[in-house]
Amino acid sequence: xxxxxxxxxxxxxxxxxxxxxxxxxxxxxxxxxxxxxxxxxxxxxxxxxxxxxxxxxxxxxxxxxxxxxxxxxxxxxxxxxxxxxxxxxxxxxxxxxxxxxxxxxxxxxxxxxxxxxxxxxxxxxxxxxxxxxxxxxxxxxxxxxxxxxxxxxxxxxxxxxxxxxxxxxxxxxxxxxxxxxxxxxxxxxxxxxxxxxxxxxxxxxxxxxxxxxxxxxxxxxxxxxxxxxxxxxxxxxxxxxxxxxxxxxxxxxxxxxxxxxxxxxxxxxxxxxxxxxxxxxxxxxxxxxxxxxxxxxxxxxxxxxxxxxxxxxxxxxxxxxxxxxxxxxxxxxxxxxxxxxxxxxxxxxxxxxxxxxxxxxxxxxxxxxxxxxxxxxxxxxxxxxxxxxxxx
Amino acid sequence: xxxxxxxxxxxxxxxxxxxxxxxxxxxxxxxxxxxxxxxxxxxxxxxxxxxxxxxxxxxxxxxxxxxxxxxxxxxxxxxxxxxxxxxxxxxxxxxxxxxxxxxxxxxxxxxxxxxxxxxxxxxxxxxxxxxxxxxxxxxxxxxxxxxxxxxxxxxxxxxxxxxxxxxxxxxxxxxxxxxxxxxxxxxxxxxxxxxxxxxxxxxxxxxxxxxxxxxxxxxxxxxxxxxxxxxxxxxxxxxxxxxxxxxxxxxxxxxxxxxxxxxxxxxxxxxxxxxxxxxxxxxxxxxxxxxxxxxxxxxxxxxxxxxxxxxxxxxxxxxxxxxxxxxxxxx
Numbered sequence: 251x252x253x254x255x256x257x258x259x260x261x262x263x264x265x266x267x268x269x270x271x272x273x274x275x276x277x278x279x280x281x282x283x284x285x286x287x288x289x290x291x292x293x294x295x296x297x298x299x300x301x302x303x304x305x306x307x308x309x310x311x312x313x314x315x316x317x318x319x320x321x322x323x324x325x326x327x328x329x330x331x332x333x334x335x336x337x338x339x340x341x342x343x344x345x346x347x348x349x350x351x352x353x354x355x356x357x358x359x360x361x362x363x364x365x366x367x368x369x370x371x372x373x374x375x376x377x378x379x380x381x382x383x384x385x386x387x388x389x390x391x392x393x394x395x396x397x398x399x400x401x402x403x404x405x406x407x408x409x410x411x412x413x414x415x416x417x418x419x420x421x422x423x424x425x426x427x428x429x430x431x432x433x434x435x436x437x438x439x440x441x442x443x444x445x446x447x448x449x450x451x452x453x454x455x456x457x458x459x460x461x462x463x464x465x466x467x468x469x470x471x472x473x474x475x476x477x478x479x480x481x482x483x484x485x486x487x488x489x490x491x492x493x494x495x496x497x498x499x500x501x502x503x504x505x506x507x508x509x510x511x512x513x514x515x516x517x518x519x520x521x522x523x524x525x526x527x528x529x530x531x532x533x534x535x536x537x538x539x540x541x542x543x544x545x546x547x548x549x550x551x552x553x554x555x556x557x558x559x560x561x562x563x564x565x566x567x568x569x570x571x572x573x574x575x576x577x578x579x580x581x582x583x584x585x586x587x588x589x590x591x592x593x594x595x596x597x598x599x600x601x602x603x604x605x606x607x608x609x610x611x612x613x614x615x616x617x618x619x620x621x622x623x624x625x626x627x628x629x630x631x632x633x634x635x636x637x638x639x640x641x642x
Numbered sequence: 643x644x645x646x647x648x649x650x651x652x653x654x655x656x657x658x659x660x661x662x663x664x665x666x667x668x669x670x671x672x673x674x675x676x677x678x679x680x681x682x683x684x685x686x687x688x689x690x691x692x693x694x695x696x697x698x699x700x701x702x703x704x705x706x707x708x709x710x711x712x713x714x715x716x717x718x719x720x721x722x723x724x725x726x727x728x729x730x731x732x733x734x735x736x737x738x739x740x741x742x743x744x745x746x747x748x749x750x751x752x753x754x755x756x757x758x759x760x761x762x763x764x765x766x767x768x769x770x771x772x773x774x775x776x777x778x779x780x781x782x783x784x785x786x787x788x789x790x791x792x793x794x795x796x797x798x799x800x801x802x803x804x805x806x807x808x809x810x811x812x813x814x815x816x817x818x819x820x821x822x823x824x825x826x827x828x829x830x831x832x833x834x835x836x837x838x839x840x841x842x843x844x845x846x847x848x849x850x851x852x853x854x855x856x857x858x859x860x861x862x863x864x865x866x867x868x869x870x871x872x873x874x875x876x877x878x879x880x881x882x883x884x885x886x887x888x889x890x891x892x893x894x895x896x897x898x899x900x901x902x903x904x905x906x907x908x909x910x911x912x913x914x915x916x917x918x919x920x921x922x923x924x925x926x927x928x929x930x931x932x933x934x935x936x937x938x939x940x941x942x943x944x945x946x947x948x949x950x951x952x953x954x955x956x957x958x959x960x961x962x963x964x965x966x967x968x969x970x971x972x973x
Binding site for chain 1 (some may be wrong): 854917922929940953957960961963964
């Protein structure tokens with residue numbers, strides 16, 4: 251080979267190197283500059299600071315950013331829903347944009363190819379706009395209802411704030427809690443609260459919750475399943491700015507030509523809230539039984555195959571969604587019966603001294619549908635769930 | 643002993659040389675043996691310029707004149723004009739079809755049909771979302787893949803290089819030619835869709851994907867933005883085609899190679915397990931032009947797309963340059 255050839259081909263190789271460096275610049279820069287080190291804090295201090303920060307600002311801080319949600323729950327492939335709805339968040343990777351305004355203003359947008367779904371909450375009214383169907387749904391809250399209920403419930407699985415609250419609520423004596431101060435999320439130094447279940451029967455390896463180092467806003471939640479290095483579920487900001495977003499984001503007038511629907515959301519009043527909750531819990535306790543406690547608790551509810559098909563897709567989703575309360579669902583979803591069909595197809599028949607049934611395992615949850623009409627759901631290993639099935 | 647052998651050896655050699663010299667004129671008629679390649683030429687010390695002849699002076703406009711003649715050739719070639727006509731016809735077809743479908747019942751209208759029926763400008767974006775998948779890349783691949791390989795295949799490359807233009811300049815001219823054609827394709831689609839839309843559907847305020855309504859002028863501005871973005875994407879694809887074109891003397895090979903690469907990328911995008919790969923695929927970025935239809939405009943996605951286009955362009959052109967400047971031109 252001649253020297254000239256080497257020199258010439260050096261140019262594209264250099265170009266490739268530069269491009270490769272640009273792609274890997276983030277990690278490299280982080281490695282060179284070292285991990286961001288925040289003053290050390292214990293888990294308690296951190297939570298207290300976070301709580302204080304929330305109280306000071308009275309609600310979410312005005313901010314905007316891009317949230318990326320990745321779920322690899324090990325679910326069987328879901329049928330294509332066609333329209334992008336909250337259900338599509340169950341598998342794959344999704345990007346949503348969020349804007350938090352002063353007070354009760356919130357906008358959540360989910361951009362997809364040539365389409366976009368928007369949820370705009372301003373005070374006691376909200377709009378849900380789906381460009382695919384060109385439908386604008388006006389959601390009215392009952393007078394007296396707390397409007398920020400909406401902000402808390404609707405984007406339940408989407409915003410780090412809501413997801414973080416959920417994780418915090420679960421932390422108790424079954425969990426080993428530790429804090430690292432070297433994490434970085436969306437280019438911001440962050441504290442990471444690591445929650446590790448002590449029980450070996452749990453499918454969850456650990457839950458990591460990242461809080462912003464400056465104003466303690468939850469930036470990222472990761473749920474790691476046992477035996478996998480990548481998080482099974484992750485929701486977090488990939489880009490975030492703590493400046494109040496433009497007010498245009500929170501105003502919405504239905505575009506001309508759009509179908510306008512109205513929905514009334516009857517949220518319970520504040521004073522009735524605890525009462526309603528208690529009643530609900532009493533009612534639920536009648537059919538739902540919890541076996542075990544902490545991370546290995548298994549919910550047992552009466553259900554048969556035909557029930558399930560009639561009832562809808564909620565139970566079939568498994569994972570933590572089944573444990574959490576379902577937020578209000580908007581728009582047209584996939585046919586629930588078809589969904590259940592697909593999920594059940596992947597179920598493996600199992601039997602034991604407790605009887606027999608169909609077992610569905612995912613990375614984070616195990617679902618057992620027994621032939622004698624019980625549905626068991628838990629974030630536990632199949633052994634644990636069959637153990638729970640033996641408990642009458 | 644040794645003397646004798648040497649003598650015989652040299653005698654034999656002389657005989658051989660004699661036969662070779664004698665045989666030489668009897669080679670296949672019409673073919674001139676290549677006595678000098680680029681490599682031998684490089685090894686040789688350059689001869690001093692013959693006295694009397696002044697070194698060729700490069701006139702400043704030479705580059706642009708070369709580009710002008712190249713563009714003239716491209717836009718006069720019936721094949722290229724036919725491709726422009728085809729991509730220009732698609733928006734008309736889509737518009738007429740949507741008009742006929744949307745005219746009937748108002749109830750079953752999907753979002754896309756509804757948005758087009760509601761506003762003429764939306765036809766441009768709908769057409770782009772169809773055409774950027776395959777048809778526009780194919781048109782650009784044909785011109786890009788033909789750029790160097792076409793000249794080589796037709797035997798005209800050596801004459802082009804005989805002019806004191808230099809290979810780097812020729813490559814630059816060929817690439818710019820593809821860029822102009824790519825933008826022409828994009829502009830033809832936009833204009834055809836705009837005219838069709840204005841004729842068939844009501845004009846007025848534009849409803850964005852986010853549900854916000856913006857005035858007509860803002861909508862036109864957004865069309866201009868998307869034309870700029872898609873044109874840059876087509877230029878990047880053109881660079882890939884030009885790079886492939888320097889590796890072959892068969893233009894169809896380079897064209898097919900580029901088109902196959904586009905199709906493979908589209909297939910890869912459809913596989914959910916390969917989602918992490920998607921941000922790095924060039925055709926996956928073409929469709930991000932819908933960012934201009936959001937409120938506020940998603941500049942982050944657009945800039946990401948442009949940087950991917952830039953990366954593909956730089957890498958492909960440097961490969962093309964490395965290959966083309968070191969290539970032996972044999973046809």
